[in-house]
Amino acid sequence: MTSLWVDRALETSYITAGIERADSDSVKLLDRLTADNVEASDFALIPTPEIALLTGTHGVDTTFGVTVAESGAIAMRSPIRPDEIEDASILLYDVSSTAELLARATIWPYYGMKASAWTREPDGTSTVTIVDGLAALEPVEAGFSEDLVRAWYILTEQSVVTHLLAIPVGAADEDVERIRTGLFEAVAAGYAARREVRRALQEESSVEGDRLVAFLAGLRCELDTDDRVAAYSLIARGSGGTRFPLIREIPWRLSGESEGA
Numbered sequence: 001m002t003s004l005w006v007d008r009a010l011e012t013s014y015i016t017a018g019i020e021r022a023d024s025d026s027v028k029l030l031d032r033l034t035a036d037n038v039e040a041s042d043f044a045l046i047p048t049p050e051i052a053l054l055t056g057t058h059g060v061d062t063t064f065g066v067t068v069a070e071s072g073a074i075a076m077r078s079p080i081r082p083d084e085i086e087d088a089s090i091l092l093y094d095v096s097s098t099a100e101l102l103a104r105a106t107i108w109p110y111y112g113m114k115a116s117a118w119t120r121e122p123d124g125t126s127t128v129t130i131v132d133g134l135a136a137l138e139p140v141e142a143g144f145s146e147d148l149v150r151a152w153y154i155l156t157e158q159s160v161v162t163h164l165l166a167i168p169v170g171a172a173d174e175d176v177e178r179i180r181t182g183l184f185e186a187v188a189a190g191y192a193a194r195r196e197v198r199r200a201l202q203e204e205s206s207v208e209g210d211r212l213v214a215f216l217a218g219l220r221c222e223l224d225t226d227d228r229v230a231a232y233s234l235i236a237r238g239s240g241g242t243r244f245p246l247i248r249e250i251p252w253r254l255s256g257e258s259e260g261a
Contacts, residue, residue, distance in 0.1 A: 002026060002175050004182075005044040007033035009096060010073050010133040010201070011066045011162045011219060012045065014190030017197045021189050024182075032096065043179050044166040048231050049097040051164050051251075052244040059253030061165035064180050065223040065231070069159035072149025073215055074099045075136035076107070077129045079143040087114035091126035098162045099132040101238030102148050109237075110151045118241065134205040137215060158230035161223070167253045176253070187221050228252065 008016050008029045019027050030037060035053035038044045044058075051060055074095070078085060090107065092100050107113050107128075119126060130148075149160050165183070167176055190197060198212055223231075232250050239246050 002171075002179065003028060003039075003042045004179055005030060005033055005038055005042055005046065007031075007044075007046055007096075007163060009047075009162070010137075010215075011068065013197055013201065013216065014194070014219070015045070015066075015183060015186045015221070016190070017193055018186030018189030018191075021193065022182075022186065027182075032094075034097070038166065041168050042166075043168065043171070043175075045163050045183065046166055047096045047098045048161050048164050049101050049235055049239065049242070049244045051166060052235055052239065052247050054166050055247055055251050058166040058168055059251045061167055061176065061180060061223075062228065062252050062254065063223055064165045064183050064221060065161055065227065066163040067159040067161045067220045067223065067227050067230070068149055068215075068218050070150060070153050071147050071215070071218065072160055072162075073134070073136040074102050074130070074132045074148045074160070076103065076111075076146040076148055077131060077140060077143060078127060078146075081144055082111045082113060082128075082146055085111075085113050085127060087116045088127035089117040089119060089125050090115050091122055091129045092118060092120050093122065093129050093131050093135075094120075095130050095132045096162075097242075097244065098160070098234070099130055099148075100242060101234055101244070102152060102160060103130045103238075104241065105234060105238035106148050106151045106155060110155045111146075134201065134207055137207045137211050138205055139208070152234075156230070156233060158233055159220075159227055161227055161231035161234065164231060164250075184221070 040057040
């Protein structure tokens with residue numbers, strides 16, 4: 001049976017809730033899903049930058065993906081105003097690859113801040129910390145918090161495509177359609193249970209209810225032409241200095257590209 005991996009993240013909350021209610025053995029949920037977890041025959045709803053590591057084995061669905069615009073759940077925290085910081089060691093505190101590339105694509109172009117170092121180890125030397133998920137929506141007790149999704153939107157007028165659907169090269173069109181339809185059904189099921197989903201998320205954090213509602217309301221799970229451009233833009237602008245290669249284009253899987261078609 002065809003396997004589908006789904007990244008368990010705040011942006012995929014409705015999707016994962018719908019999948020859990022369906023109790024499907026063919027779908028695997030994993031926190032911080034990366035390309036390393038995905039076999040050549042697997043489908044995967046995966047953070048956008050990870051696609052750059054799968055181009056030899058996977059295409060990308062043109063229809064299903066997760067996007068957010070204008071405001072989101074990826075934030076930069078600093079003890080003083082960002083415009084007062086000329087350079088800083090930046091801590092990527094247990095964040096997704098989408099959050100990392102978004103930070104790299106906005107810290108200098110939008111805030112004019114040079115990164116003296118990027119680190120994932122909280123050794124006490126970092127001036128700036130990048131957080132995502134519920135942590136990014138929680139109020140700060142001291143210092144400043146900047147919404148990097150908003151910064152990206154102002155900088156580029158583009159959405160942030162947080163997740164894309166990776167499709168195995170040669171997958172049959174009927175399998176692609178079945179996986180895509182199942183994901184849309186999961187979204188609908190999760191949304192129908194949105195009160196329970198929000199309640200569970202709030203039990204895990206101190207996020208204000210109105211802010212969580214606004215964030216979830218801003219999510220979309222259907223890609224359009226502008227979103228596809230935005231997905232590549234994030235990789236192109238943010239991949240420098242990371243483990244993700246700069247690809248010439250995202251390998252979009254067009255209809256009828258199944259093996260033998």
